[in-house]
Amino acid sequence: MAEKINCAVLGLGRLGWLHAANLAERVAGVNLLAVADVVAERAADFAAQYAVPLHTADIDAVIEHPDVEAVVIVTPTTTHAALIQKAIAARKAIFVEKPITLSLDEARTIDQLVQQANAYCQVGFMRRYDPAYYAAAEKIRRGDIGKPLYFKAVSRDPQCPPEAYIRDSGRLFLDMSIHDFDIARFLMADEVVEVTAMGAVVKNAFLQTYADVDQALTFVRFANGATGDIEGSRNAGYGYDIRAEVVGTEGTIQVGALSQHALHIFNKRGATHDIFPGFIERFASAYVLELEDFIARLQRGDASPVTTDDGYKAVAIALAATRSFDEQRAVKLDYQPV
Ligand SMILES: NC(=O)c1ccc[n+]([C@@H]2O[C@H](COP(=O)([O-])OP(=O)(O)OC[C@H]3O[C@@H](n4cnc5c(N)ncnc54)[C@H](O)[C@@H]3O)[C@@H](O)[C@H]2O)c1
Structure with missing residues (x-):
């Protein structure tokens, strides 16, 4: 080159x-x-x-x-x-x-x-390149919180993408929760072996046409016995809200803050701060x-x-979550060798 x-x-x-x-x-x-x-x-x-x-x-x-x-x-x-x-x-x-x-x-x-x-x-x-997620992965790897036991993630979009985007997006688990499935593998340094997913349309009725949801929850099991839960939402009218936590035997590590700027406003109505408006701002760096x-x-x-192995595994988890939601049952993953 x-x-x-x-x-x-x-x-x-x-x-x-x-x-x-x-x-x-x-x-x-x-x-x-x-x-x-x-x-x-x-x-x-x-x-x-x-x-x-x-x-x-x-x-x-x-x-x-x-x-x-x-x-x-x-x-x-x-x-x-x-x-x-x-x-x-x-x-x-x-x-x-x-x-x-x-x-x-x-x-x-x-x-x-x-x-x-x-x-x-x-x-x-x-997200693997976001300074906070990156630092969390390093600290988990050097043992700061002991052995990881539980992964928790919240991913909430401020609004639902337009219908033209949703049509080709592959539905929420594949389009949105896939970021959390990948970062779960990255932070836990382990593979997801089973998922149980639930979901509903609570706000954006047009999603029903595409069998999609705007509120989802996936319970995940990892190969080494750890577990976790992942919320995906298109309904956070207050802003873009992305967080994760890994609970270990010796402590817990939390990633993500709502404030876009180090800015607090105090007045007679109370104390307020701003909130990231969207993914462009939250993940700019x-x-x-x-x-x-x-x-x-x-x-x-x-x-x-x-x-592409990471890409493949994230797709596998997302499709297993989609099947779990569709069929209302736990779905195991076996990652056939590719
Ligand atoms: N990593 C992230 O945080 C993140 C965020 C948003 C989107 N994405 C991904 O990025 C991709 C694009 O998403 P987006 O939100 O920018 O979509 P978008 O609909 O806003 O933009 C897609 C663009 O591609 C053009 N296009 C369509 N077909 C094309 C083709 N065959 N060749 C060249 N251009 C074509 C369209 O005209 C449009 O300008 C998706 O795969 C999405 O999942 C990732």
Whole structure:
């Protein structure tokens, strides 16, 4: 690879625009060579604003472009599998947003193809790069709370995404709780072996059309006997609320705070503070750090730290939770070798 990595971003929606802007302005060692979106004007707007040399609606042409060394896939989840396969065939390094795909077979196939081709593919589980989650993982690993016994996570979105997004999202367990399933594996350093999931539509009636829910709870069992619970909600009208806790034999470690700024207001009505409005603000630094690491690893020739095996396992847990919700029973996971 050249000293600066020539990179292309595919998909310039809610998150793709941010990833592309981070690559254009905040990440060292990268040359944002091309941006692509099926909506041609979006790519043109971005390219004009950030002086990107190439912009197009022809996604395949960008993947196959001889000067593009790495692609960042931020398109709707239903398109990930095909784009990853094209990028592997074109011998490009890949960063792909979560989930890697919506079906277990496809996830397994992707992982196999990545391994066979010895391709670089990094999955966008950005919570692993959030300074608080990262520090928690380090402290758990060095034994600060003893042996982990219980994992707890709360993930609440301030509102439900639009219907057009929900349609292709794979439902709440796969679209949203998947972040918690991944961070559970990361913090507990263990595999989830059984899930029992429940859910309901308590606010956004249109979700019923897609058999989706806006309030969910997954009880998880880990291989070493630890357990946990994960709440997923689209109904936090007060703001974006992401927290986790690992209770160990010698203590507990809590991650996440509601306050966006170190700012408290005291007046006759009481004491108040602000709240993160959404994922863009809460994980602003994590989104930069994961792409910095992506580029730095490509420059050094290092392996991916968030692999398609991680992507596959998170999809497996999310699909098991979805089945558990649908069939109202506990579902075991056996992670067949891939
Ligand atoms: N890691 C996170 O925190 C996080 C947050 C949000 C979204 N995501 C993931 O990122 C992906 C995109 O989500 P989003 O919220 O940005 O979606 P979005 O709907 O806002 O944007 C998708 C963009 O892709 C474009 N597009 C559609 N099909 C395309 C194709 N075949 N090729 C190129 N462009 C195409 C659309 O025109 C749109 O601009 C999803 O997989 C989602 O799960 C991850």
